[in-house]
Amino acid sequence: MVQIKQLTLEQFEERIALTQFAFQMEMSTEGIEEARASFRPDLEWGVFDEQGRLQSMLTIYPFEVWIQGQAISMGGIASVASWPDSRRQGGVSKLMIHALATMRENGQTISMLAPFSFSFYRKYGYEMVVERKAYTMETAHIPPRVDVPGHVRLVEKRTELFSGIYEAYASQYSGMLKRDDNWWKRKIWSKSGSAAIYYGESGEAEGYVIYQVTNRTFTVHEWVELTDAARMALWSFAANHDSMIDKLTLTASMDDSLSFLVPNPRFKQEVVPYFMSRIVDVTSFVEMYPFSPSNQEEALLLKLSDVHAPWNDGVFRMEFSAKGSARLERMNGTGASLPAVQCDIGTLTALLAGNRRPDMLRRVGGLHGDAAAMELLERRIPNRHTHLMDFF
Known part of the structure; x- marks a missing residue:
């Protein structure tokens, strides 16, 4: 009989072998040793056969993610893989279900992952929450240089110079990671290239760009702007590279307005x-979620289906305070006098963490309910765009 167990330090070689095979990568000796130094077996789970051979694996990274301006504990699923002779035998399915219970125990009320297949992970309650815009522009399309108060300065890649700007930007979206120093060091500063900060007229940092110029291409690793002045100053800075480049590539949030602003x-x-999310523990998540305030207390009936997390599956009374907090109470009766909505966990995730509005979800058949319940949700769920600049 197969077993699901945490990996141990002694199983690092097995883990690396499966990683390289499944993701079609060949790691250098230096890369393997770096991975060994950062290996966290307490985050790694595997399916093992009767002989103790690793068949399938996944990792649960402990993150915090910004949701509606609030940092919430999140379980990041990554490195989901199986050997080919172990595939389609239910190993990954067992791991995914086990991961939900583990994340709930860890207090990680929401989970995120980068899917190899959206349809595959939808089976486990995940739904797409982050889309991004990818721009490729020739130098003729780069916004023209303009004079802006303040200045852009090339600076050293030091986290303390950038983290405050990043957090101010990240908290404006749902889905962005709350980064720690280790993440900056391993994931951001490990990229080649340069970094520049825009300092406004007051001397405050209002934006930055981390980029690389190679083969006459200006590749933007990160572009963060907190003000219109920062946007104009950073584009003028990029335009100053025109003699060195033929094109610029940039990944932006879906609410980015560049196409409206260029000639x-x-x-x-x-x-x-890009990324998918899934509410892990709906009761705890709703209690943490900052809903919009109202002039009165309100309630509705939520009929939620979740085949892989029985603690989420059922009928709940959802109560909203006037100040914007909410709570769920599992119902034994029908609560027939309340406005009611019905959906699965993926749809609820899209509604609360993916900025999909109630009316849109109703029109595509994901959310069912009466007009009063739909109107209540429309008022109570803040409209906030999603974005994610990182990968795991």
Whole structure:
């Protein structure tokens, strides 16, 4: 009989072998040793056969993610893989279900992952919450240089110079990671290239760009702007590279307005589906979630289906305070006098963490309910765009 167990330090080699095979990568000796130094077996789970051989694995990273301006504990699922002779035997399914219970125990009320297949992870309650815009523009399309008070300065890659700007920007979206120093060091500063900060007229840092110029291409690793002045100053800075480059590539949030602001918006723009999320513990998540205030207390009936997390499956009374807090109470009766909505956990995740509005979800058949309940949700759920600049 197969077993689900945490990995041990002694199983690092097995883990690396499966990683390289499943993700079609060949790690250098230096890369393997770096991975060994950062290996956290307490975050790694595997399915083992009767002989103790690792068949399938996944990792649960402990993160905090910004949701509606609040940092919430999140379980990041990554490195989901199986050997080919162990595939389609239910190993990954067992791990995914086990991961839900583990994340709940860890207080991680929401989970995120980068899917190899959206349809595969929808089976486990995940739903797409982050899409991004990918721009590729020739130098002729770069916004023209303008004079802006303040200045852009090339600076050293030091976390303390950038983290405050990043957090101010990240908290404006749902889905962005709350980064620690280790993440900056391992994931941001490990990229080649340069970094520049825009300091406004008051001397305050209002934006930055982390980028690399190679083969006459200006590749933006990160672009953060807190003000219109920062936007104009950073684009003027990018335009100053015109003699060195033929094109610029940039990944932006879905609410980015660049195409409206440039003289000629006919450059390549793609919408790229990116990350999925899933509410792990709906009761705890709702209690942490900052709903919009109202002039009175309100309630509705939520009929929620979740085949892989029985603690979420059922009928709940959802109470909203006038100040914007909420709570769920499991119902034994029908609560027939209340406005009611019905959906699965993926739809609820899209509603609360993916900025999909109630009316849109109703029209596509994901959310069912009476008009009063729909109107209540429309008022109570704040409208906040999603974005994610990181990958795991």
